[in-house]
Amino acid sequence: MIRFDQVTKQYSSSARPALNSVTLEILKGEFVFLVGASGSGKSSFLRLVLKEENPSRGQIHVLGQELGRLANRKVPLFRRNLGVVFQDFRLLPQKTVFANVAFSLQVIGRSKGFIQEAVPDVLKMVGLAGKASRFPHELSGGEQQRVAIARAIVNRPAILLADEPTGNLDPSTSAGIMTLLERISTSGTTVIMATHDAGIVDQMQRRVIELVSGQVVRDERQGGYQTQSISVTGSGANL
Amino acid sequence: MSEVGTGLRRNVSMVISVILVTFISLTFVGAAILLQSQIGQMKGYWYDRAQVAVYFCTASSDIGNCDLVEATQEQKDLVEAQLTSTTLAPLIDRFEFEDHDQAFARYQEQFSDNEFADFVTPDFLNEAYWVNLKDPTQSDALVESLTGFAGVEEVKDQRKYLDPIFAALNAASITAIGIAGLMLVAAVLLISTTIRLSAFSRRKELGIMRLVGASNRFIQTPFIIEGVIAALIGSVLAAGAVLAIVKFFVQGYLGSTIQTTTAFIGMGDALLVAPILIGIGVVLAAASASVAISRYLKV
Numbered sequence: 001m002i003r004f005d006q007v008t009k010q011y012s013s014s015a016r017p018a019l020n021s022v023t024l025e026i027l028k029g030e031f032v033f034l035v036g037a038s039g040s041g042k043s044s045f046l047r048l049v050l051k052e053e054n055p056s057r058g059q060i061h062v063l064g065q066e067l068g069r070l071a072n073r074k075v076p077l078f079r080r081n082l083g084v085v086f087q088d089f090r091l092l093p094q095k096t097v098f099a100n101v102a103f104s105l106q107v108i109g110r111s112k113g114f115i116q117e118a119v120p121d122v123l124k125m126v127g128l129a130g131k132a133s134r135f136p137h138e139l140s141g142g143e144q145q146r147v148a149i150a151r152a153i154v155n156r157p158a159i160l161l162a163d164e165p166t167g168n169l170d171p172s173t174s175a176g177i178m179t180l181l182e183r184i185s186t187s188g189t190t191v192i193m194a195t196h197d198a199g200i201v202d203q204m205q206r207r208v209i210e211l212v213s214g215q216v217v218r219d220e221r222q223g224g225y226q227t228q229s230i231s232v233t234g235s236g237a238n239l
Numbered sequence: 240m241s242e243v244g245t246g247l248r249r250n251v252s253m254v255i256s257v258i259l260v261t262f263i264s265l266t267f268v269g270a271a272i273l274l275q276s277q278i279g280q281m282k283g284y285w286y287d288r289a290q291v292a293v294y295f296c297t298a299s300s301d302i303g304n305c306d307l308v309e310a311t312q313e314q315k316d317l318v319e320a321q322l323t324s325t326t327l328a329p330l331i332d333r334f335e336f337e338d339h340d341q342a343f344a345r346y347q348e349q350f351s352d353n354e355f356a357d358f359v360t361p362d363f364l365n366e367a368y369w370v371n372l373k374d375p376t377q378s379d380a381l382v383e384s385l386t387g388f389a390g391v392e393e394v395k396d397q398r399k400y401l402d403p404i405f406a407a408l409n410a411a412s413i414t415a416i417g418i419a420g421l422m423l424v425a426a427v428l429l430i431s432t433t434i435r436l437s438a439f440s441r442r443k444e445l446g447i448m449r450l451v452g453a454s455n456r457f458i459q460t461p462f463i464i465e466g467v468i469a470a471l472i473g474s475v476l477a478a479g480a481v482l483a484i485v486k487f488f489v490q491g492y493l494g495s496t497i498q499t500t501t502a503f504i505g506m507g508d509a510l511l512v513a514p515i516l517i518g519i520g521v522v523l524a525a526a527s528a529s530v531a532i533s534r535y536l537k538v
Binding site: 075076079080084103104107151155 | 453
C-alpha cells in the first residue's frame with residue numbers, strides 16, 4: 001500500500017536530513033502510529049506520502065504508483081485516494097458543516113445527487129447527524145475535528161493520513177476521535193496517524209513507528225509510545 | 240461562477256484600476272494602429288499623385304546647368320529621348336510635356352489669390368516634363384540620369400516634399416506604440432497582482448482544494464475568468480474610444496476643417512481595430528492571470 005525504499009529528504013535550508021534513508025512498508029488496512037519528537041520527520045513523512053514534497057533520494061510507492069514517476073498534472077487525481085486530517089482542522093469558517101464536507105466533493109466534480117447522498121451519510125457516521133447546518137465556530141473542538149474527518153473520508157479514500165488529530169483536544173474528546181478513526185480503519189482504510197499522545201498509543205496497542213532525527217529507530221507491532229524493546233525491522237536504523 | 244463574482248467584489252478598487260489601465264493602454268494601441276493605417280492611406284493617395292518634374296532652363300535662370308539661356312528644342316528632344324530609352328522607359332508609367340503657357344495657366348489657378356500672380360509672366364515659369372513613375376520609390380534613377388543634361392535646370396521628386404510630414408506622423412505613431420507598450424506592461428503587472436491578492440484571500444480554500452485533489456484547471460479557471468472579465472471591460476471601453484475618435488475627431492472634426500482631398504481613415508478601419516484590441520486585452524489578461532495563479536498550484 002505504502003512502501004518507502006531508502007528514502008532521504010533533505011531540505012535546502014537545513015544541514016541535517018528530515019528523513020534519513022527510511023525503508024518501511026505499510027499494508028492495506030493497517031493502523032499505524034508515527035511517533036517521535038517535534039522535528040523528528042513525522043510531518044515530512046506524511047508530506048512525502050501526499051507528494052507535497054519529493055524525496056531527495058530513494059523511491060516511494062503509494063497505492064501501486066511510484067511517486068517519482070507521477071506527472072504533476074496527475075497528482076490531483078492521485079490525491080483523491082487519500083484523506084488528510086490536521087491538528088488545526090482547517091475548516092472553511094464561512095461554510096456550514098454540510099458545505100465544508102460537500103466542498104471537497106464539489107471541487108473534484110462529483111454530481112449534486114452524489115453529494116446530497118454521501119454527505120449526510122458520512123456526517124451520520126462521524127456522529128454529527130443533527131449538525132449539518134451549523135457553522136464551524138458554533139462547534140466544539142472535537143466536533144470540528146469530526147467535520148474534518150468527515151471531509152477526509154467522504155470520498156472513501158484508501159488511505160487516511162492524520163497529523164496530530166488529537167493535538168488540540170482534551171483526553172475524553174480525543175478518545176472519541178480515536179474510536180472514530182478505529183472504526184474507519186476496520187472498514188478497510190489504512191490509517192497513518194502522527195502523534196505525541198502517549199496515552200492513546202499505549203491504549204490502542206497498534207503498530208508503532210518511531211522516528212528520531214529522521215531515522216526509524218523502532219517499528220513495533222502492538223507497541224506503546226515508549227520503547228519497551230528495541231526490535232528494529234527494516235534497515236536505516238543504525239543507532 | 241459565483242466565486243468569480245465574489246472575487247471581483249472583494250477587491251473592487253484593484254479591478255477598477257485594471258479596467259482603467261487596460262482601457263488607456265489599449266486605446267493607445269488602437270490609436271497607434273489607426274495612425275499607421277492613416278499614414279498608409281495618405282502615402283498611397285499622395286504618392287499616386289506625386290510626380291517627378293524635369294524643369295528646363297528659362298532665360299531668367301542660372302540654377303543648375305542653366306546660364307540665363309532658354310533651353311533649346313534639341314535639348315528638350317534629348318531629354319525626351321532619354322525618357323523613352325530602354326533604361327528609363329520600364330520605370331515610367333507616363334509623362335507629359337508642359338510648355339510656358341500651360342505652366343502659367345496652372346500657376347494662375349493655384350495662386351489665384353496671391354498678389355505675385357499678377358507679376359508673373361509665362362516666360363518666368365519653367366517648361367517641364369511631368370513624369371509619373373510606376374514605383375515612386377525609384378525616382379533616384381530618374382533624377383541621377385537627367386540632372387546632368389544640358390538645358391535641364393533641376394529634376395525634382397515631389398515626393399520629397401511629403402517625406403517630412405510622413406516622418407512626423409511616423410514619429411507620433413511610434414510614440415503612441417511606446418506609451419502603449421509601457422501601459423500594457425503596467426496592465427499585466429496589475430492583473431497579476433490583483434489575481435495574487437484574490438488567491439491570497441482564498442488561500443484556505445485553495446489549500447483544501449489541492450489537498451482533496453481538485454484539478455489544476457478547476458482551481459485556475461475562476462481566477463483566469465476574473466482577470467479576463469476585468470480586462471474585457473477595459474478593452475471594450477478602449478474599442479469604444481477608438482470608434483468614437485474616428486467618428487467624432489477624424490471624420491467629424493478633421494473631415495470638416497481640412498477641406499482638402501486628403502483621404503481619411505473611416506469607420507471600416509476602426510471596426511477592424513476594435514476586435515484586435517479586445518483580443519489583445521483578453522489574451523494578455525488570461526496569460527498574466529494564469530502565470531500569477533500557477534504559484535498556488537505547485538504540487
